[in-house]
Amino acid sequence: MKSLPILVVLFAVLVLVVRFVLPKLKGDSGREANPPYFAKKPLTDPEREMFARLQEAMPECVVLAQVALSSLVGVKERDDWRRWFNRISQKSVDFVLCLPQDFTVVAVIELDDISHTRSDRQRADTAKDVALRVAGHPIIRFKVQAMPAVEELRAALAGRP
Helix, strand or coil, X not given: CCHHHHHHHHHHHHHHXXXXXXXXXXXXXXXXXXXXXXXXXXXXXXXXXXXXXXHHHCCCCEEEEEEEHHXXXXXXXXXXXHHHHHHHCCCEEEEEEECCCCCCEEEEEEEECHHHHCHHHHHHHHHHHHHHHHHCCCEXXXXXXXXXXXXXXXXXXXXXX
């Protein structure tokens, strides 16, 4: 009878180890066994339309979509470089037009939807524009609601390559 409480405690510890410790050792917790991911298309409908128009308007260029800002803008080595890098990391641009020979950037294209009228988005857009401008990359913004036709894109990008 004296050993019954000890057996109950040992059994409880065993159950806890099996339930919580072993899955972590295997790298498989309950949530990780069923991650909440699903497939998405990389471009929205308006972005797909703009991509097609850019390809038609600028056949002499390579059109890249959803490019990380940090792939286009570097940060000079100095004491506070991490602070400046954090301002561009986790951001992307909608399209980049490049020369096919060496992928020199011809222009960065942003397609702004209605969300870009919010003050937080405007601040983020300004920060992105400043980084691109300082790095020497021309940026052109178009509104989704007034997406330019192929001919208008050609005119806006004339003389770039």
